[in-house]
Amino acid sequence: MQANVIRTALIALRILIILFGCIWVVSAINSDDPNGPVERLVNLNLYTGAVCVMAIVGFGIYHFAQKLATNPKRAMGALIGFVVFFLTGLIAWSLAETTVTQAMVASGAVVTEQDVRIADASILFIYILGILALGSILVVEGKSILKNWL
Secondary structure, three states, X not given: OHHHHHHXXXXXXXXXXXXXXXXXXXXXXXXXXXXXXXXXXHHHXXXXXXXXXHHHHHXXXXXXXXXXXHOHHHHHHHHHHHHHHHHHHHXXXXXXXXXXXXXXXXXXOOOOHHHHXXXXXXXXXXXXXXXXXXXXXXXXXXXXXXXXXX
């Protein structure tokens, strides 16, 4: 029963994100302001990222609480996942560049160091999470191969 509710909530969230994205893109393209589409699409990326992070944290907290109530040992895995997620974000934020280049302001858009840092940290965050995911896949598959081989 709970699995169906979670699955339905995730499907509704995906549909909502896609719908808002389509509406936002159409409104950005039809904007009268020459810089409107670019600024609106940048805002769309920021809002979508915020919604995704809220969904990750929300469902993570839900699963952590659920596991804590039923099986506290398995809840540690969820807690470790949270810690890795937030540490990865802090690492990405600390490594992010803040240099505003000439190419960024060539269109006349106002670009601040904070905008550059958010964009760079987001990219680094995705790269680090991808590397961690690849590493965890390799470790799990390596253990499986060694277990079957020995």
